[in-house]
Amino acid sequence: MTTRILIADDEPLLRAELADQLRQLWPEAALHEAEDGYSALRMVRELAPDIAFLDIRMPGLSGLEIAAAFSARVHVVFVTAYSEHAVEAFDQGAVDYVLKPIDPARFARTVARVRERQALPPADLGRLMDRLERPAGAPSWIQASVGQTVHFIDLADILYFTAEDKYTRVVTDTLEAHIRTPLKDLAESLESAGFWQVHRSHVVAVKRIAAAVRDGDGAMWLTLRQHAARLPVSQRYQYRFKAM
Template structure:
């Protein structure tokens, strides 16, 4: 008999314990790899354990379940089948409708035996189909494109970046920026001939940029699409962008690779 492993990500201890106990009762053969208490831990533990199934709470500190799934889709090794993902959510009409439309597996809090049994049967069926498991990464990537929230619009777009360089402030026209790259609590502003750090997160910066000009290509990178020279795939199928005026190539994650399909 094949043994399958699961990881639970849930920040509410009582709900996590309830889900663990219910799974142990309804699916005793399933091996549980513990509980991740927030979204960052969920990503770390999933990459370390490489489970067959992920139960991801939607609202967690650090990263939401959707953000954790998106990061895993970007970083998951090609040699390992991507886990089946089940989102766990409090009852919310909008969230449930979105999951239904995207055909994503989800269970509602509080978890009922009847609903979890249906999910278990669905999971067992999909786990037993090797061809379907092989396509799971593309499936979740496709769904995440539907479910991930769009960046909020800013009332005004940035025209100039003010970057501190020593005791001076450098004024960088946004039109000259080739790409923005997340660097811990900072963002690296890269032009053809310089790099400067500004103290803002990429998540905070993105709504201030023109989405027609700057495209997010990775959770940590937004590129000036007007400065892209070519999009090239390597032997493994991974997509990279080459820019005018720079020698490095920028990796495009699976989530955003569809933006560069031939039109």
Template sequence: MPTALIADDERLMREQLRSALARAWPELQIVAEARNGDEAVSLCETHRPDIAFLDIRMPGRSGLEAARDISEQAHVVFVTAYDQHAVEAFEKGALDYLLKPVEAARLDRCVARLRQQLEATPPDLNQMLLRLGRQLGGRTPDYLQHVQAGSGGVIHVIPVSEVLFFTSDEKYTRVCSGRQEVLIRKPIRELVNELDPALFWQIHRATLVRADAIERVRRDDRGQLRVKLRGSDEELEVSRSFSHLFRQM
């Protein structure tokens, strides 16, 4: 059975959407409800829903911001009370949306589209979400400029402009530049939101690379894409979810 999460800071709106979905898509199972963007991201990691219905305006992390973390694993539908000008921005971005209050006919069209999309990998929305945020009047994020890491009583400060890649294990994230390598505790899912997506590309759930440092991309004997960066001897794996970045391969 397909599964979904609903995120809205208003309980009544969550209940109304749940009821409307029960009519339009009886087999859809609502596995979680969130009151804000932070809860939505956390609950998506726990329940791994196929679809996330996200309100745009929520306390803390907005729906647009939460979507950047969620869209890799779930198909995103925005639920918004924005006016027609904003709706046009959604349509130009090819993102699905529901306008509050949700109309039955519009929900039926959305459900039909989602049924078709469930067999496909969710698209990469990072660039589209940034453009949409600007169109809706959101400010451009203040991207991370430096990374700090403590070691032996010394704090190392590395300009982000010098970083070649970030890659994580369960506890730490390796920060590798052309001159040094340090460990930080900030996970990749947080760095994705703090780094300029035009400069750093996510090529794996655990890896971010500097786009302008990519020297070559090759397929190994198993058909897996691997990235080689200038200034580093390592080859970094590209997961299937991000292989669209190198379609010409």
């Protein structure tokens, strides 16, 4: 019987790279791709894959949330740029954990390990969608400090967030303040409120983006409406700014 493999990653180039390597290492397998967490979970239900290669940070559901739901049913490998999740990944029953950028030799060993593991039938986990909750939405306001003063800032007034050491800077048209919550903990919930992460240090209000411009070195920068800020866009997030 043909092995069904699901690849879930919100970055098209990395998803394509994974697919190419899997076609070389496992040519008889049937590959299926998902661009976010909810799509991945739907495909698990519809296609019943045997193997899942999951990015950890994706829109909708994270790879860890998906693995918590079905790792006993599907053999899971995490492919991610964030090494800090390794312990939690293995706690979810992952077969392996591969860091980006992908090393071909390391990935080949992972595929060999998965093929060995596949010989052991995973336990049936039952219905998943009925008991999986969506992550909490974004707050309607932010409580941030400027010196000894605490400001209550409407989320709709915020232009962007920037990571600064142990703090996150919150920028509006008239104010710059700080919160203690790390940007990485805010980014996923802010997406539902119209904010995009464009760099590991920057999350921006989409409605305030004026243009995305490439410079002579190929780097991408955002300009904002009615504001002088110029924010970098890392390669990981440049797919958001392709012309329709």
